[in-house]
Amino acid sequence: MKKWRCLVCDYIYDEAKGWPEEGIVAGTLWADVPAGWSCPDCGASKADFELIEN
Amino acid sequence: MTTTTFPTPMQWTDNKRYLWPLGALVLTLPLIGTFAYQATGWAVMLWIGFFIFYGLIPLADKLLGEDNANPPDAVMPALAADSYYRWALFASIPVYVTVWVYMLWFATTVEMPWYGWLGCAFTLGIGCGLAINIGHELGHQTSPLERFLAKFVLAPGAYGHFYTEHNRGHHTRVATPEDPATSRFGETFYEFLPRCIVGSFKSAWEIEAKRLKREGKSVWHYSNDNLQTWAMTLGFWASITVWLGWPALAMAVVAAVYGGSLLEVVNYLEHYGLKRQKRADGGYERCQPHHSWNSNHVVTNVLLYHLQRHSDHHANPTRGYQTLRNFDDVPRLPSGYAAMVLIAYFPPIWFRLMDPKVVDHFKGDMRKANIKPSMREAVIAKYSAAA
Numbered sequence: 001m002k003k004w005r006c007l008v009c010d011y012i013y014d015e016a017k018g019w020p021e022e023g024i025v026a027g028t029l030w031a032d033v034p035a036g037w038s039c040p041d042c043g044a045s046k047a048d049f050e051l052i053e054n
Numbered sequence: 055m056t057t058t059t060f061p062t063p064m065q066w067t068d069n070k071r072y073l074w075p076l077g078a079l080v081l082t083l084p085l086i087g088t089f090a091y092q093a094t095g096w097a098v099m100l101w102i103g104f105f106i107f108y109g110l111i112p113l114a115d116k117l118l119g120e121d122n123a124n125p126p127d128a129v130m131p132a133l134a135a136d137s138y139y140r141w142a143l144f145a146s147i148p149v150y151v152t153v154w155v156y157m158l159w160f161a162t163t164v165e166m167p168w169y170g171w172l173g174c175a176f177t178l179g180i181g182c183g184l185a186i187n188i189g190h191e192l193g194h195q196t197s198p199l200e201r202f203l204a205k206f207v208l209a210p211g212a213y214g215h216f217y218t219e220h221n222r223g224h225h226t227r228v229a230t231p232e233d234p235a236t237s238r239f240g241e242t243f244y245e246f247l248p249r250c251i252v253g254s255f256k257s258a259w260e261i262e263a264k265r266l267k268r269e270g271k272s273v274w275h276y277s278n279d280n281l282q283t284w285a286m287t288l289g290f291w292a293s294i295t296v297w298l299g300w301p302a303l304a305m306a307v308v309a310a311v312y313g314g315s316l317l318e319v320v321n322y323l324e325h326y327g328l329k330r331q332k333r334a335d336g337g338y339e340r341c342q343p344h345h346s347w348n349s350n351h352v353v354t355n356v357l358l359y360h361l362q363r364h365s366d367h368h369a370n371p372t373r374g375y376q377t378l379r380n381f382d383d384v385p386r387l388p389s390g391y392a393a394m395v396l397i398a399y400f401p402p403i404w405f406r407l408m409d410p411k412v413v414d415h416f417k418g419d420m421r422k423a424n425i426k427p428s429m430r431e432a433v434i435a436k437y438s439a440a441a
Contacts, residue, residue, distance in 0.1 A: 007196050008371055009222045010265065021333065038370070042225035043341055048196055048372050 004030050004049040009042035013049065066129055068376065069121070073356045074139065078146035080106075080357055081153055081184060084177045088160050097170030103177030111353060112393035120350040124379040139376040143191060143359065147207050150185045154178065154210045157309075158294050158302040175308040182211030182313025184357070187320075191359050191375050193217050205283040210290045212310040213317065214283025215258035223257040224321075225371055229328045229345040230338055231424055235318075239327035239412055240426040240433060242401035246322050247315060316395070323347060323387065323394050324364050327412035329424035341368045343384045344415075350380050351390030362391055385415055413437055 001016040013019065013033070018026040019040060024033060030049075038045050087102030125133055133139075161174040185207050193204035193216075208214045219235075227233035234253025237246045262280050263273045271277065295303040328345050330338040343365035349355070355362050359375035365384045366373065387394050388407065397404050416422045420437045 008194070009226050010261075011226070021335065021337075040340060042221070042371055043369050044372050045370065 001027070002030060003052045005052050006039040006042065006044050007048045007050055008044040009039060011039050011041040012052070066126055068125065068133065069123070070352075070356060070376075071138070074142040074359070074376070075145060076356055077142070077184075077188070077359055078149045081146060081149045081181055084153055084157050084174075084181060087173070087177055088157070088164075091166070091170065092164070097167050097173065100166065100170045100173030100177060102173075103180040104173070107180050107392065108396055111357070112390070112396065114353045115351040115390040115392060118352050121352045121355070122350050122380045122382075125377065130377055134374055134377050136376070139374060143188065143375070144203070146185075146188050147203060150181060150188070150207065151210065153181055155294070157181075158298055158305055161305055162298045162302045171305070172308075175305045176312055178305065178309040179312030180316065182213070182309050183316030185211055186213050186216060186313065186317040187358055187361060189213070189217065190220060190361070193221060194371055195374070196372060205279065206286060209283055209286035210306070210310075211313045212284075212287045212291075212307075213314055214287060215255050215280055216317070217258075217283055218261050218279050219254045219258035221371070222261045223254070225341075225368065228341050228368055229325050229330045229424065231329070231427075233325075235321045236325040236424065237322045237327070238424050238426045239409065239420070240405070240429045243319055243322050243398045243404070244401070245426075247318055250318050250321060251314065319395050319398050320361070320391055322398050323391060325424075326408055327423050327425070328385065328415070329422060331422060343369055343381045347385045347387050348380070349387045349390045349394075354390030354392050358391065362387075385411070 001014070003015070004013045005011070006013075013030065015029055016026060018024045018028045019037075020026065021040070022037075024037070030051075033046060035046055039048070083102055083106055087099050090099035090102070091097060157174055157178045161171055166174075189204045189208040192200045192207065195201065195204075205214055205217050208217055224233060224235045227236070229236055231238070234250045234257060237243075237250075241249075258280055262278050266273050266275055266278060274281070276282070291303055291306055294306060324347055325345065326347060328347070330341060330345055333339055346364040346368050348364050349362040351362065360378040361367070361375075363378040363380055365381050366378045388411075397407060412423060413420065418437045420434045423433070425433050
């Protein structure tokens with residue numbers, strides 16, 4: 001499971017947690033998150049997220 | 055019989071395309087003031103920034119009116135990628151920095167009465183205010199060059215904290231009581247200004263401290279965006295003090311304070327009284343188009359790089375200025391920002407004009423509004439009784 005960070009506001013999308021609030025269930029891979037989805041905190045588009053390297 | 059033809063993407067042309075460089079050109083107006091002063095000896099000419107910003111621009115907005123047109127969806131990717139728009143924005147940066155240095159040089163080397171000096175400071179301050187807007191547009195882009203230039207252009211006016219606070223503070227908390235940069239129903243501009251400035255500085259510092267801690271670095275690490283831009287401010291201000299003396303520094307400070315107040319009075323207009331509702335889990339709903347006030351007035355939209363298409367900006371913060379769209383059915387200001395700023399300076403007129411619009415927006419259910427805490431219960435009772 002990976003994490004992706006919003007370049008605008010630092011919100012982190014955690015694949016392990018998903019975003020159940022909008023129907024993205026826990027365990028949803030970043031690639032499977034809909035292209036039209038945007039950052040829940042600031043509205044930046046999916047393309048404005050970067051993979052967090054560990 | 056007539057046939058109707060719809061424009062295809064190939065035929066569509068951007069009617070604002072060649073107007074965008076005006077954003078850079080308007081920054082040169084202080085020069086005209088100084089030439090006029092030298093030609094006539096009338097120090098009032100040095101107040102040119104005031105006359106244009108508070109007089110000519112609101113008037114031109116009224117005369118030229120609104121433009122509701124949006125580019126067709128099909129041209130959006132090409133429009134977003136067209137580097138002309140990038141360069142039209144970049145062009146404003148050397149113009150601003152040159153005029154900033156020139157005005158400080160002029161005011162400290164040319165003889166003028168005290169009120170001429172003040173006119174220079176305020177005219178320069180309007181430039182600083184416009185530069186914050188340029189830094190705003192640049193700071194939303196994700197490429198390293200734009201992000202560096204954002205910090206740079208904010209530096210002469212000492213507003214670098216905005217780079218951090220705006221994206222990672224204001225955009226996440228917009229239209230909530232927790233946001234220092236969202237004004238509340240019943241709050242005057244003069245109450246909002248100190249709350250916003252103190253809250254924004256504090257927020258910018260905390261956001262970077264938190265990020266650096268997460269990365270295992272000290273808050274004093276050189277990668278702190280606040281420290282980087284404040285170091286640039288120190289560089290600018292120290293250089294002009296060494297070169298032109300303390301009076302130049304005094305003018306840079308007056309211009310920065312006034313320029314900052316211009317940015318904040320615009321913040322005051324943008325979300326007045328609007329509020330995102332809480333979800334069942336206690337978080338706020340997403341920011342939506344109905345959480346910002348908008349204007350389609352052409353003159354101010356060109357000079358502010360479409361900042362007044364504010365709903366689309368908050369819904370899509372990395373969208374470049376040339377692609378921002380008008381939405382129907384969003385909260386709409388009765389005029390462009392320049393005229394609204396003047397109204398915001400006079401709270402009784404502001405409340406009389408804007409409060410009914412906020413009440414209408416919530417259809418009288420003011421429980422949904424963002425209200426100044428001390429009057430919250432009274433406001434809710436007043437309008438629920440009337441409904």
